[in-house]
Amino acid sequence: MSRPPPPLARLSKRNSYIFENSQVPGIVQLFRQSSHGSGLVAAQPGHPTTTAAHSRSYGSIRSPSLHSPAPGSGLWSMEASYSGSGRLGKPKFATPLPFTPPVMVEKEGERQPLLRSEEERVVLPPAVAKVEDEETNLMDDLRKELDTDMHTIGIQELYDRLRTNPAMGLTDAQAAAELKKSGLNALTPPEETPEWVKFARHLLGGFSLLMWFGAALCFTAFAVQNAYMSDAPYDYASDIFMYLGIVLASVVLISGLFSYYQEAKSDRIMDSFKKLVPQTAQVLRNGELSCVDVTDLVVGDIVNVEFGNRIPADIRITETQGLKVDNSSLTGESEPLPRQALYTCLNFPYYIGTGRGVVIATGDRTLMGRIAGLASRLENTETPISKEMDHFVSVISGVAVFFGVLFFVISVAMGYSWLDSAVFLIGIIVANVPEGLLATVTVCLALTAKRMALKNCLVKHLEAVETLGSTTVICSDKTGTLTQNRMSVSHMWFNGEIQSIGAKGNINMDDPTFIALATVARLCGRARFKVGQVEVANAFKEIEGDASEAALLRCMETQIGNVELFRARHKKLHEIPFNSTNKFQVSIHQYDDKDPRLLLVMKGAPEQILQRCDTIIMNGVEEQLTDEWCKKFDKAYKTLGNMGERVLGFCDCRLPLDKFTSHYKWDHDNTEFLENNFRFVGLISLIDPPRESVPDAVRSCRTAGIKVVMVTGDHPLTAKAIAREVGIISPGNMTVDEIAERDGVSANEVDPREAKAAVIHGDELQEFTAEDLDRVLMKYKEIVFARTSPQQKLTIVEGFQKQGECVAVTGDGVNDSPALKKADIGVAMGISGSDVSKEAADMILLDDNFASIVTGIEEGRLIFDNLKKCVYYTLTDNIAELIPFLLFILLRIPLPLGTISILCIDLGTDVIPAISLAYEKGELDLMKRAPRDPNKDKLVTKQLIAYSYGQIGMMQSFAGMFAYFVIMAQNGYLPGRLLGIRKEWDSPAYNDLEDSYGQEWTYYNRKQLENTCSTAYFVSIVVCQWANLIISKTRRSSVFKKGFGNHVLSFAIIFETALACILCYTPGMATALKMMPLKAWWWLLAVPFAVLIFVYDELRRLIIRCYPGSWFEDEFYY
């Protein structure tokens, strides 16, 4: 019953070795390098281009610079990128810390065909992945990196190789031929298991094999009896075998169909995500620009890319104008990167500028296709609940087989015929197998899944419902999950002080410095509100433009208001948009105060701005910018930087009237106005703030004993700042570096034991051995991983899993998908998540909110508790179903409970009450206790089995046997008469069997009596199950304290009773199910036992509460 260990799991371990040690160029390198900020054009170790100087083509080398959270982490949905909302990226303001001198390099003009790719070595996946027959080879291939020269060869050579032409593009014929050869430009969806295989799995899983065996035994008995005893005068007995065999087989079929249906239903939820919006790309074919479906792109096509488009395939950019691309989905970078020679992938929204490129790879051969392929080939880890269910099934099957074989041997030894013994075996199997339980569990999980979906946790596989409840570690992505994924202004520095910006009103609006700063902030920007949002509150208005500018605009609108009007009054005469070379943005405005001079406003990287300034405004007075001021500036800059914030500097200047008037002829190439001396007005720092609910949620996780780890591609400082803010690093805990700084010593001298928190850089992680990683994961309670690559995320997850942790991973990008797949539960983001990540995940947060995970944890723990109750409830009557058989064999009394009645209980009356336990509310401490230990806190423990089988089950058996004996006695057969009567009783030849009162019973009347007793036994179980259901509500506290608020449960009791009545009293049941109508007061026979069960269990729980940790609790708390 237990599945063999997934072969691919082992495989992945082996392959991860390849990751860790790979120094070859390729994906790993690509990610790692790009996470450094050098973008996709990162240099190889040892390659001449590694040096910073070589990055000159990238004026904005982002060496160990501070870079802040930015918009557009993750793959924006199409709509978002088309709408060009406020999240759109913007040229990055590089903000190196003052202590790390910025590398300033000149950059050639931007608009220039890029042919010098020698220096811009792009590390690439193979252009054409070798299609290997063997899966393993494919996996290896995906994890290995092959070099390609598509980006290094001369552009003409490339064209030649691709047989294309930059002016004409491909011809239609060429395109058609290529399309036929390489297929559509789309990701191959992960291989689907054929429906019939899924169905067969349901037919053979769980208890089904045992049931099939029972059915086969029935048919064999039928055949044997027909073959050898066909001349027997009565053939009713073989009919029963036939009947029972058919019933058993149908039970398996129906429950198989049911769970198959449930699974299919949850699969369908996923399909709704695969909404396919047809996309088109502008392609040059036959010398004409035409719109072509993205799926029809082929290698060699010349495509135009524009603002807001997605780049449809891996392309090499040949011409560009300020092109920036959001590669966050691949790299985890949160900012769009400037791109020149570029290979990017299918579905990549690209942000600013325009460009033209030649397609070099399509479909699965793209970089994204390869990662998606890698993710889809990682074996899904088995969910904890399915492990529990497998375990449970094997335990119960073991018990069933054990009892079956034992009593088969006993009955043969007692002289029963083989046929009789086989019948007993069938009976014992049927009694021992909780036929309805697996379906019940499925329904419980489905109910919880539904409930969770309402709370924005969409569960893809039912079994994943519980996984969050078992989770011990959450590896959370930062951007968009912990943070709002929306830049906003958090601090300003002016008048030499840092002011924190919250709601309106904590800033003196009349402060002349603030006015100056606000003027610059309002004028120097291109972001604007989208039209038609008059009614919308400022905070929620959608903004067109770059995230930083949007944040400034929103802040100004909130603090001062009427930004648009202000801009209109001060007409913009000229501007130099931001570019990564000069790292500032300038605009020149008419300013209508008394002073006719034009106003120049400028913002940009603080040190850039400061460099240009001679003076600084202080309380409205212009002062010389002294060294003292510079120190103050440095300090403020550093402070803000340490808070993980992106800092912008602002300055202004009045242009001399003699030269610059409104009639001045502005020219892009003439920047003489920059020669003036500027006045520094202040700094504004921005951050992507944490979501409001996150700190609480993190605290809840902590209380619940779950370790929350941040794994982000972002910069360590930003990561740490956010981690502190949301409580992933708690206030008292310091990292080694922080301690070193506090004590003024170097990091090496700090006692590592003192540090409880750690921020680990991707580079460090790269150097780690497996043991190092283990040590770190064990040692630190609070860990932040920054600048991590997808492979490292995978490594971290595997590291935790190796320690036996149950890991949840949240992520949204394509780069997260291998980790999502590897995690015990992968949680993808519903709004910002890429399709690939959603495909790899087990759960989807519809609102992208970390707090929803807490709901998931709570629901997961609740369902585990409730499933336990549900299993307990269902298992209890197993023993009451088994005992009659044992007494029947051992005491040779008429059968007290028929096989069909057992099925009526297992598949009829027990089902709804068991399901109703899924609606049970948690016992108060759900989120206060530690996650369950998968080795100890099993779904089915020996305590549970002992208590349900050994105690409550026995009480039910006594109740049933009591009812049986009472009815027998009232009809004339006193218990003494019944012992040993079986042979005559069950023989139709005896048409005159005497009872204790001398009456003589025909076979027919005896069987009527027997069936009535069986029905009474059945009813007794139903009555006892009332009490059992009520006691199942709680495992520790008193039922009275818990209350009776679960109306589904109350309904279930009524339903169960009604169903029992229907089974009892419907005419025709006597022949169909051998159920006989009972006298009303026979229902009451089990009531004393039901009361006993209730009182006994209250008592048990009282003792457990009074003596925690006692022997009694050890043995009887399940």
Added chain:
Amino acid sequence: MGKEESNGGKNYTGYDDRFSTYVWNSETRQFFGRTGLAWAKLTIFYTIFYIGLAAFAGLCYFLFSKTLTEEHPRWMLGDSLIGTNPGMGYRPMPDPDTNAGSTLIWYTLGKRSDAKFWYRQLDEYVTGVEQSVYNSDVLSCERDMKATNEKSCRVEVSQFGNVCTKANKFGYESGDPCILLKLNRIFGWEPECYGINENGQYDKKLLDDDLNEAEGMPSSLKTYIFSNVNSISDDAKRANFLSTIWITCNGEAKPDQENLGTFAYFPSNRQGISGKYFPYHKQPGYQSPFIFVQLKNPMRDVLINVECKAWAKNIIHDRINRLGSVRFEILIDS
């Protein structure tokens, strides 16, 4: 199963890695996961628990048994599942230990030990009935006397004549076996006989009607009843004669009927069981009334299905469920 366990052990690090360690862990001195002391405690607990539970159930049953009497079952006739439609029994029967499901009377003619197995059963049965002569609780019901709720009527063995007797070995050795037929005892059940009104008196018209309505009654029985009634002069005697549960036997199917010879019923003056023996009230010394039917010279070496039915107004025949009738087979090898 062993394999399963070891598999489970692999996947489940939580369970002891090896089953043998689980059985006996020498480190913790645990046997099946518990120490000796823990097992002892548990044993004591469960002993007390089950004793307590058994006592509780015993108490329940004890209280319940107070509602029972020895005199009669708690439920009778229609209230009980035994119902109001008696079945029939026959003797001799095959050995219950070796042939529990069979109803075949099978012996080889001339093989003494074979036949003895069958007639000895009848011997014993008749001897038991004869013993009741010494039981003063049993009335010897002469004439119109009838059993009361306290006293039952004696079954006179002499009425069966000298054919189906011990001396005659009940015809088994001669190949004309006698079969004993009786009606199942149902507490308080009384027959409603044909032709007798509520007052227990003979009613000619009623008899005609009753016999016409009696579905499936063999015409031979009707003729038998009419001719006997007509030959009796006195209405009281007619009533006494008619106060009978008539019994007929026949082959189950056409070939059976052809293979069977004729039947002889004993007592010869009444082809059935007299109503005076009813009702059964668990009277002391109660003997079930019965008749003998003799199969005269049935076909040898052929298995013959015989079906006997009891006839009264309140006996309904149900062949499948063997109500109001009995069925057996006979095979006499020559």
